[in-house]
Amino acid sequence: DSGVTQTPKHLITATGQRVTLRCSPRSGDLSVYWYQQSLDQGLQFLIQYYNGEERAKGNILERFSAQQFPDLHSELNLSSLELGDSALYFCASSVDRGTYNEQFFGPGTRLTVL
Amino acid sequence: AQSVTQPDIHITVSEGASLELRCNYSYGATPYLFWYVQSPGQGLQLLLKYFSGDTLVQGIKGFEAEFKRSQSSFNLRKPSVHWSDAAEYFCAVGANNAGNMLTFGGGTRLMVKP
Numbered sequence: 271d272s273g274v275t276q277t278p279k280h281l282i283t284a285t286g287q288r289v290t291l292r293c294s295p296r297s298g299d300l301s302v303y304w305y306q307q308s309l310d311q312g313l314q315f316l317i318q319y320y321n322g323e324e325r326a327k328g329n330i331l332e333r334f335s336a337q338q339f340p341d342l343h344s345e346l347n348l349s350s351l352e353l354g355d356s357a358l359y360f361c362a363s364s365v366d367r368g369t370y371n372e373q374f375f376g377p378g379t380r381l382t383v384l
Numbered sequence: 385a386q387s388v389t390q391p392d393i394h395i396t397v398s399e400g401a402s403l404e405l406r407c408n409y410s411y412g413a414t415p416y417l418f419w420y421v422q423s424p425g426q427g428l429q430l431l432l433k434y435f436s437g438d439t440l441v442q443g444i445k446g447f448e449a450e451f452k453r454s455q456s457s458f459n460l461r462k463p464s465v466h467w468s469d470a471a472e473y474f475c476a477v478g479a480n481n482a483g484n485m486l487t488f489g490g491g492t493r494l495m496v497k498p
Binding site: 314377 | 418420426427428429430433474478484485486487488489490491
């Protein structure tokens with residue numbers, strides 16, 4: 271158990287819908303990262319938040335957005351869903367103070383768009 | 385931009401045999417290198433990491449990896465594979481810049497023959 275929690279574990283929805291994925295980082299970790307794992311794209315970095323502020327953006331679609339709240343939990347919002355958005359979405363967290371710190375991954379949320 | 389290549393998509397070894405999974409990276413500065421393992425339906429577990437210092441790093445579950453700067457490689461090894469090692473293995477490079485996101489290789493799926 272990494273200490274990072276993600277809910278829900280599974281999500282099944284229809285095209286055009288909107289969903290919210292939730293992540294709680296390890297206690298004391300300030301950074302939250304979102305990654306997408308799909309069969310055709312592999313594991314891709316989406317976005318990072320550090321202490322409530324967006325720090326880095328990767329291959330995140332405009333239909334997707336995220337935020338980090340004052341208690342440091344984060345939510346990833348996916349809207350106007352398409353079949354191709356079906357994937358495993360991972361959240362990771364790290365301390366990110368000073369030098370590089372390793373990331374700890376949650377169990378993921380499996381999204382299926384029908 | 386950094387990139388990671390795992391040349392072997394699938395590898396099959398017999399139980400008790402030795403294992404080497406290849407990883408090549410591209411990064412302009414000293415890289416932060418990681419190996420993660422993903423069992424079916426599970427999240428990502430960190431096996432080992434290289435930040436600096438000794439180029440041979442030991443990890444969990446009897447794994448080790450060697451950083452070779454001249455070859456831009458960070459190969460994962462295990463002297464004797466167990467059936468429970470069957471999983472997908474990901475090599476990743478971390479960037480030490482404003483965002484510490486990970487860039488992953490495509491993964492190597494390891495199958496273990498009895």
